[in-house]
Amino acid sequence: MADPIANLEEPLGHVLMSVDEIWHLVSVFGADLIEPGWRQNQAIIILSLAALAYLLHGISGRLIEARVRAIEGWSKWQLRMIIQIKRRMGLILFALMSYGVYVVMQNITWPSRSYMIGGVSTLAATWVMIAFAARLVRNRFMRRMVVYGLWIYVTLRFAGLGDEVSAFLDGLAIEIGDFRISMLALLVAAVVIGLLFTGARLVSTTVSSRIRMNEDISPSMQVLAVKAIQITLYGCAFFIGIKAVGIDLTGLAVLSGAIGVGLGFGLQKVVSNLVSGVIILLDKSIKPGDVISLGETFGWINALGARYVSVVTRDGREYLIPNEDLITGQVVNWSHSDQYVRLDIYFGTSYGCDPHNVRRLAIEAASGVDRVLSHPKLPVCHIVGFGDSSVDYILRFWIRDPTGGLTNIRGNVYLALWDIFKANDISIPFPQREVRMLDPMPD
Structure with missing residues (x-):
């Protein structure tokens, strides 16, 4: 029988070696900065530019806000872009100023005395481009994972620590038989899946808009086609991202089967609503725009979701009715076959x-x-x-x-x-009562 402690010695040794190499490189770089010279001067210039950019960030933010409030008629995408520029104005100013200083120093002194400033300006510009490109990721959590993951990656590559940190993260792994997953694989998977999800969302949005513009397809079939395309694209993006980083899913087959059985019992209502939603889309019993009555709720179908149907009433209330209720209950569709x-x-x-x-x-x-x-x-x-x-x-x-x-x-x-x-002197009668007062009873 294998000793579990012996099995941990090799990966633990790799981790310790990677930590030692990273610490050695950081120590050497720090020692170079402490000694007087052009490296120290470049570090002081970079810190000074960072402080100046921080001060200008607040001033420029107030100027941008005042400018935007003075002009009316901005569209939503323009306002969102301005907000993103305002939030990252400090980083943008730092990249511009550091690049300007780098160009000046390249012309007035030796190129070797400004290489660090040039590298930092390139790094800052890369951070800005990553931040704006990540806006394509709609999910906030996934967007932050992509941004921070790419920021860390390009920073480590710039510092020359990419290989050492990669070895360190790869050493932090869990091994169960032939199955192995490391921290490096998880981080790469998160970034790759985030990028693939972004591409899937862009493709699904384009295809969905084309489908909704096709008047030959009924509204219910449009919704079904859009949902099928989204599920297919996002599912493919997830599995392609997992396989792209080298994670073998065969080792998780038994575990995923057990989890699936548990979810099947615990999420019966959710699965029932999902299946009911597919049935509604296939049999075309209701579609967006139909007027329905369900119990005391009377309104028109606003949207068909995977789990519920959105019904908007005349008083502006929006009811989210589970799909299962529309399948098992009695629904009055005022406009199923015609609008009369x-x-x-x-x-x-x-x-x-x-x-x-x-x-x-x-x-x-x-x-x-x-x-x-x-x-x-x-x-x-x-x-x-x-x-x-x-x-x-x-x-x-x-x-x-x-x-x-x-x-x-x-x-x-x-x-x-x-x-x-x-x-026309047509009278509408109303109930009338005649009251008679009887003579009092004699004593």
Whole structure:
């Protein structure tokens, strides 16, 4: 049986050797800076430029902010770019000033007396380019990982410590049988996956915009195609990033299977919503723009998500309804097959009014209201009963824009009925009670 302590001796020895080499290089570089000479002078110039850039950073930030507030009409992308420039103005100024000093010193003194300033200016400019290029990564955590990872990498390469630090990080590894993963592999994987995710997002955004512009594809199929493209691109980016850094995934097959079983039991609702979302997109039962009623919720579909459906109501509220509820519950889709919606209004008139005239006036009133269709579906009015104090009617009319609201159109039709009945002496009865005072009982 192998001794576990003996198995740790070799990687631990590599780590200690790497630490010794890094410390030796840092010590030599520090000793050179302590001794008087042009290296020390260059270090003093660099520190002075850094302090000056720090002071100018605050002043320039206030000037930029005042300039932006004085000009109106900036677009969102322009404001975001200005904010990024303001945040990194100190680093930008330091790169410009150090490069200017480097150019001047190249012309007035020996090139060897300004190489450090030139290298620092190049490093600062590289940091600035990395910071702006990383804005393509939308996820904040991944963006910071990419920025800090590339900053550290280029800094170590500039300092000549790249090989030693790489050996040190590679020595910090976990080995289980044939499976080996090191800190270096994890860092490289994070940066590579971040870059691949950025490329996948750009490609998916471009393809998705093309799909949404294609009017021959139904809205539900557009959503399904976009989701499928995003899942495929991001999945490929993840696995390609893992394989690109040399991590063998076969050793994690058993572990991932066990984790998958655990997640299957713990995330049943989540998986059910995901599957329900795919079913909704495939059977086209609802699509963006449809008007639905689910329980007390009435609104139109704003977006179809992987886990939920966004429904916006007339009062501005946005309900996130799980996909499973739309599959298992009863949903009223007001615009599933077409946009026509029939609305009913009940009213009553007194027995002294001619019912033929009442029906004609009611149809005329409804036809004169905006949004009420007069072709091909006409308003109709029927007698539905003889009540205690009124003749009861039902007025039926059609609309084709339920997203415009139902309560408001009913209210407009009621007002039209009120106006036309008042103009034609049609009375709307109301319950009346007669109270009789009986003679008091004799004593």
